[in-house]
Amino acid sequence: MSDRKFSAKAASPSKSRSRLANPKMRGARPDRGVLNGHLGYFMRRAQVWVFQDFIRTLAPVDIRPAQYSVLVVIGANPGLSQSDISDILAIERARLVRMLDRLDRRGLTLRLPSDRDRRSHAVHLTREGQKLLKQAKMLAAQHEAKLAELFGPANRQIMIEILREFEARSSAAQAPR
DSSP states (O other): OOGGGGSTTTTOHHHHHHHHHSTTTTTSOOOOGGGGGOHHHHHHHHHHHHHHHHHHHTGGGTOOHHHHHHHHHHHHSTTEEHHHHHHHHTOOHHHHHHHHHHHHHTTSEEEEEOSSOTTSEEEEEOHHHHHHHHHHHHHHHHHHHHHHHHHOHHHHHHHHHHHHHHHHHHHHHHSOO
């Protein structure tokens, strides 16, 4: 890349506006500048695409990504406390309570007094919640198949491993010492 692309003159707003307004340049992709080297930028772009596709794919069961995560964790661990679910998924507790309220109203989850701690609730899936989760998992598998097709199965697995390692390292770095 030439140094000219990073000059102040090339980055001026009037210059980029005229370039985009120029009919010859409309098909050309504008330069992203230093964003081309920002991992976070591309992770965010990928995350937006993944969420939009997930939402479209799971539209028949009217479940959003965070709701799906909550239902999966409850389904795999019946009786977890709200606090445990919040910690596992890194969802703010107040936000989780509102989400569980909506899932309860839909008849998908049920909060019962905990056997271990009278101050907390044990969260369970209802029969309807189990049924919906089964459908949602099948749709999510279709979504994951699309990702495997786009990235290639080996690259998809490598990305999962890299992001799991990142999660573990970032959690360890934030842990109180």
